[in-house]
Amino acid sequence: MKCLTKEIWMNVLRRRQIISIHRDVEKLVRESGVREGIVLVNAMHITASVFINDNESGLHGDYEKWLEKLAPEKPHSQYAHNGAEDNADAHMKRQIMGREVVVAITDGELHLGPWEHIFYYEFDGKRRKRLLVKILGE
Amino acid sequence: MKCLTKEIWMNVLRRRQIISIHRDVEKLVRESGVREGIVLVNAMHITASVFINDNESGLHGDYEKWLEKLAPEKPHSQYAHNGAEDNADAHMKRQIMGREVVVAITDGELHLGPWEHIFYYEFDGKRRKRLLVKILGE
């Protein structure tokens, strides 16, 4: 079994931000030398998601509004979690968008549909954040 | 390590449709010869989900109404993504229901609870669509 483990750090400038990590994952899959296997990509923070969807800015703005409707940030006082914290909404948004993705590796490449694109979505940023890429196979 | 990779094409007649893929996955697990491992089943489209829940038509109708309430299709103009497209809602519904499932294989069979049933859920159909089954183990 071959294995590659890599934490990727990012400087997340805004509170909420979608960051493409597709090329990074693609590159690591090639580096790993795995021909048949899987790659697990997950946020290492509980206020963030890794998800696969369209690389289209209009949709990303739609997600922003939609998640704010389903789990509004304000008023902060509506959540018991907020006291020292103000990020309860971020813990909810991340559950809708998901913590991780698992993607197949076939013939040494990510095995994805034509529009599938891998993103990190931070809901409580303005600081350095990281994600984990774990590749396993042969 | 043993490995089986299979794309399954389906003709999805309706815009939104739940399709059982349980028997297909079960059959592929047996074909693979894997006794201990995992199977990854994922949609290859960003407007669709693979999920595990009850094989009960009442519940499937409830999902339909519920998802339409959380992420309404219309008016199409409410979403920035919709211009050439009219499927922004489909990209949201898929995030709630999830892109993929990972299921354990034990003693050569899917290791599931008694009511767990694997489905493909399309939110922007009326054309041919596909999913991926990737089996890994020994």
Place this chain on the structure above:
Amino acid sequence: MKCLTKEIWMNVLRRRQIISIHRDVEKLVRESGVREGIVLVNAMHITASVFINDNESGLHGDYEKWLEKLAPEKPHSQYAHNGAEDNADAHMKRQIMGREVVVAITDGELHLGPWEHIFYYEFDGKRRKRLLVKILGE
């Protein structure tokens, strides 16, 4: 390849209940002897979730209220699934929180961020329930 398979039974006292399973998973990873691999942890019931988030009781209460807002239990009559059953809402809540998590194992330990904590979330309890831990690697 090393492999460990374990079903864990729990006595779930309340209809809705969040139960920490973090130490159990941690212990099984050590027992497995796997140094590099993954662990799949999934509910074996279709009215329950396994998820990773904060071990903080205020947030858990917030989840409770939030899920009840997105997928209210009552009136039971609003769901076609409810007849003999009264748990349609539980099948929805579980889709938001997710069925399973896949976590990396690195150097023989769960590879998690500092606040990641693994929970089982039951939405239709008051009876014995179980989850599955499947560990694979080398």
